[in-house]
Amino acid sequence: MTSAPIDSDQEAKRAALGYVSEAFAEGCLDGLDGDCMAQAALFAAFQELVQTYGEEATARYAEGFPDRIRSGAYTVTHHPHH
Numbered sequence: 001m002t003s004a005p006i007d008s009d010q011e012a013k014r015a016a017l018g019y020v021s022e023a024f025a026e027g028c029l030d031g032l033d034g035d036c037m038a039q040a041a042l043f044a045a046f047q048e049l050v051q052t053y054g055e056e057a058t059a060r061y062a063e064g065f066p067d068r069i070r071s072g073a074y075t076v077t078h079h080p081h082h
Contacts (some may be wrong), residue, residue, distance in 0.1 A: 020041065027037045049058040068074065 024034075024037050024041065028034055046058060046062075047063065053061070
């Protein structure tokens, strides 16, 4: 079975995040620590970015992370179901 082509950049990013999330969950189910998985995912991501865009462009991209982290861009809040 083949998947339908992904129509937009946003849809492609959502699909990619789904694949990464599944791999992350699978690693955790196999007993790998979540922190270990996160660090490996970051390493793989930065390797790909450096290969694609180069070291300087990737470094400039990474400079924005502290502000995004502090502003909650990566914070997931779980709302309990009542």
